[in-house]
Amino acid sequence: MLLNQFLILGAFLFAVGVYGVLARRNGVMVLMSIELMLNAVNINLVVFGVQHGVVSGQVFALFVIAVAAAEVGVGLAIVLLLYRNRTSIDVEDFDLMRG
């Protein structure tokens, strides 16, 4: 069934995103991995919307894309400022909150 393949695709993308978030040390790559996870969720929303014959799934997906654009903007700004201050965007270097 088509639904399963989309769900598997979403899960794969999400898993790739998680891996990216947890494993990549480059801040920009972490942000990109978050985008992957968001888009995995978008696929799921659209697929379930089609499955149930309602449009709200696609509406939610559009909202997620719009918010994700804003989020990326803020995230990239943070990365830029980090670089300016510490000349590094390696997330391993930022542990000021260590207990």
Add this chain to the structure above:
Amino acid sequence: MLENAFIIPLIPAISFVVILFFGKRFIGAGRVHVVGITALGLVWVLSAVAAFQWTQRVEDPPPGAIVQLEAHVDEHGDQRADEHGDDHANDHAALSQDHSKDGHGGGHSSPLIRPVISTFSQWWSNGGVEFAVGTLVDGQTVLLLIVVASISLLVHIYSSEYVKGDRRYVHYYAFLSLFTAAMLFFVMAQNIIQLIVGWELVGVCSFVLIGHWWEEKPNTDAALKAFLTNRVGDIGLIVGMIVLWGTFRTFDIDAINTLISADPAAHHFALLVAACCLMAAVASKSGQFPLHTWLPDAMAGPTPVSALIHAATMVVAGVYMIARLYPVFYEGFSIGSSSINLMAFIGGFTALIGAALAFAQWDIKKVLAYSTVSQLGYMVMALGVGAWTAAIFHLFTHAFFKACLFLGAGSVSHAAHHTFDMRKMGGLKKDMPHTYRTFVISALALAGIFPFAGFWSKDEILLGSLVGQENSYPLMLIFGCAVALMTAAYMTRVIWYTFHGEFRGEGHPHESPKVMTVPLWILAGMAVVAGAFNLPSPVLEPFGLEGLAHRIQTYAEPSVYLSGLGLSHPDPSLAMALVGSALAISGILVTYLYYWRGMGPHGMTQRNRYAKNGYTFLENKYYLDHLYNDVVVETVKRPIANWANRFNQNVLDGAVNAAGETARDTGRWIYKWIDQGAIDGSVHAAARGADSSGEGLRAIQSGKVQNYGQLLFGSAAVLAIVFVIVV
């Protein structure tokens, strides 16, 4: 006024409160005497009104005021209720006639007038016994009211000069007022509980005023001595009152007296016990042997206080109490049928030793104090031989002339640099004419020289001892005659040393101001005329004034109680009067020759060993003080102290130590096991738990975003797996 007599003691009581609490601030410390004198003036007027009303009551008794003797004997229980009939005018006449037959013809016999008794309210009740409060006013009461009010008023006036500028002027006047209130309360006590209250109140005022100048140790010692000696007697007072209550089941003085006079022999033994106990109280309060030693020491107080409290009024409280509860003593000591009894002996012996001691004193106030002891002994002796009227009459006259003597001594001291030592006086006659004259008049009255007041009252006492009741009292007569002689002699000695000869003091003595001499003259006037209140009828017959004879006997004697006892009055005797006068005059004469003319064995006390020993014996006041302090107090004090010490060391300290050790051990155990173990342990454990868990959790908080992410996703994955498995 007779029904509302309670107002009389209330006025000085209010004055006390006003002076003590508002005196300094609102009236001014130097002006508080105005309050006291005003209050006492009011008291005097009211007392005079009460006295007048009482005489009216006796002369013209209202219906219901007369007690019928037969009814009295037969149905004493409830005769009061049904005696309000109108037919008493006839009974009265019949009764007076009956009575004049009984009374040996000596006295003016009077109808039996019931005292005015007002019971205001129940004070409190306990176990069915009711304690009432009220007043009992009869002739005896109004007589004392007049005496107390007069002397107190004069002393108040006199004191405004004598203690002027004293640092405790306000307190002085406050307690003078309180004393007056207490004494007035005492004399109109309706029941024996009130008697005790008044008795103790005057005692405490005496204590306060003796110790008025408490900065000096002898004064506080004297105050304490007076107080403690009186405590000894107070035990007798309380025990005696309890015996009376136990016998008659009532506190009411009227009821007790009525019950005894109705049936005198019924409770003889109980009355003997009560009378002996009360005699101890009298001995302490009225300065009777062997408890008289406090009275001379009480002279440490201000002189007006000595005049008021320790001569004229408070010390006669004991005499007054005997007179008030006379049936108890009369029956208890069998005064009617014996020829010697405890009370008469104590009184007579006290009179004798007091008079003897007065010779060996150099302090003028102490001479007067021993004279007071002696005269109080006279009164007690008179009561002891059954001469009720003579005792009260002597109380009356003595109050005036003894107060005058004390105030005169105060005036002398006021003029002569505040000394009371007669060796530093002498020759004051010309400098202090008023004091001298009043002093001599009063001394003559005290010595019993015709026609001064003391002559009449002393004569009655001697006569009472001579005649007695059923038997004569020969020993008392001898005592009385000896004292009459000695009194005249020692008073002459005082006058010689104080007013005659050369002045031996320092400075220039001067007469006291009018505010002091006027009271002296009033008292001296009373010392002259007070005897007129109880003149025997033979004296008045030539003038056709028999109606004025025996006024005190007529008005003051509570014949309503005494007639039931069969008390009789002796006939006046010219021979006895002559013997008494001869003794007094010879006493004066011998002393006059000894001092003024230098005759007689001068310096005998230096030459003769026996005379010297006798003098030393007197000078040391029979060693009674040594006996009390060194022997009685020491023997009692030392074992008690030792025993108390041992008890303290062994029992009390042991208990305290044991308690301390137990407490310490308990404390240690609690510290070790509860505080350190349980409480601190749990606190520590909590802290350690927080610490270690914090250490453990610290590893998680790496500050690295990706570690958090790992935990987040790991946890989510675990939850997802759990979710898949469970659902």
